[in-house]
């Protein structure tokens with residue numbers, strides 16, 4: 414039990430906390446749920462109400478809340494060492510975790526640079542790619558730019574926003590951002606590729622346009638950044654099969670580094686440990702965070718290849734050092750949680766256990782397409798998205814100001830389910846350890862909430 418009652422905690426929150434991605438005027442007018450405990454797939458508030466966690470603690474939770482084995486690993490580490498530093502010292506947990514990550518990562522990624530959130534993992538990838546091109550010599554000095562995708566989201570620091578492509582979040586910061594070369598992402602209704610709506614044409618058009626951009630800009634382009642398989646914050650937009658593989662081939666052909674941002678899709682979310690595996694791709698740089706500690710503690714890594722790493726080796730006076738580092742880089746408690754999580758992937762046979770849940774999710778999403786307000790359902794592995802539209806025939810969206818997605822999620826709360834929408838897309842992103850029974854409760858609750866809000 415907290416030392417304060419719910420009302421007092423709400424007052425403290427509303428008086429002192431500024432919440433992320435939140436219009437605080439609205440927040441202050443409402444009574445927030447105050448979460449105090451977690452148990453498996455559920456969050457529990459200060460009044461003892463239970464909420465099925467449909468967003469896995471903002472896409473981080475893997476093995477359920479308050480998992481005994483991870484708790485034990487964290488507690489044991491706290492009694493040994495809370496933090497030292499990787500600036501001038503190694504640490505046992507960060508060394509072991511780096512080895513374990515290399516063992517499970519796509520082959521060829523063999524070096525691990527630590528940081529503490531997804532945005533910094535991306536920033537580090539961008540800076541590495543940029544500096545790598547410098548180290549290759551005068552001939553490559555002009556390779557300073559980045560190819561990005563429309564509708565992409567890579568985090569909220571200035572570098573990560575620069576490579577993003579979601580106007581509603583990013584437009585206001587444009588004067589602060591570095592310019593990029595933006596390619597269409599394969600999704601006909603948004604990408605403006607000129608296709609007629611079928612995904613094959615869209616896929617082809619997008620790749621053609623990407624190749625044209627690469628041909629034109631190869632001499633000035635250091636890297637390309639992609640969210641492989643699913644553009645997450647952009648609305649859980651699923652890429653066509655083969656897209657990531659083709660992007661890899663084009664990057665190789667045009668001598669452009671491929672940066673895979675697996676912050677949202679890494680650690681089992683798409684059904685394999687990493688999304689790139691699905692298309693047998695090894696990127697040159699891979700950013701990971703969120704699921705790395707199974708949602709326990711802030712930790713991130715940027716992994717890369719021997720070739721890229723070697724380009725930074727030299728005498729100190731050559732100034733080839735990668736001058737980047739964060740205070741909590743490689744924090745041992747976070748690394749201990751990550752190691753315990755990797756153990757649980759093995760002991761729980763977690764990846765193997767996903768197939769029936771993925772199939773169940775597919776079936777439930779499919780059954781929702783009969784609803785008049787459901788324009789499209791999207792799925793890749795344990796990620797689902799339900800797009801709500803005003804008119805099914807024309808795919809006319811609800812006005813964003815109507816906030817239909819928010820209304821559905823508020824309705825779901827009344828049914829003991831916590832969700833967070835992306836505009837008018839209802840996101841399904843439960844802990845990977847969710848049971849089929851819980852998944853059923855989640856999908857029943859979502860469907861009932863959609864019906865209630867849209868009066869169907």
Ligand SMILES: Cc1ncc(COP(=O)(O)O)c(C=O)c1O
Pocket residue numbers: 530531532533535566567568569640645646674675676677678702703
């Ligand atoms: C693909 C992707 N990259 C980067 C980030 C940023 O991660 P963080 O919020 O930990 O900075 C996110 C966050 O949602 C993400 O989805």
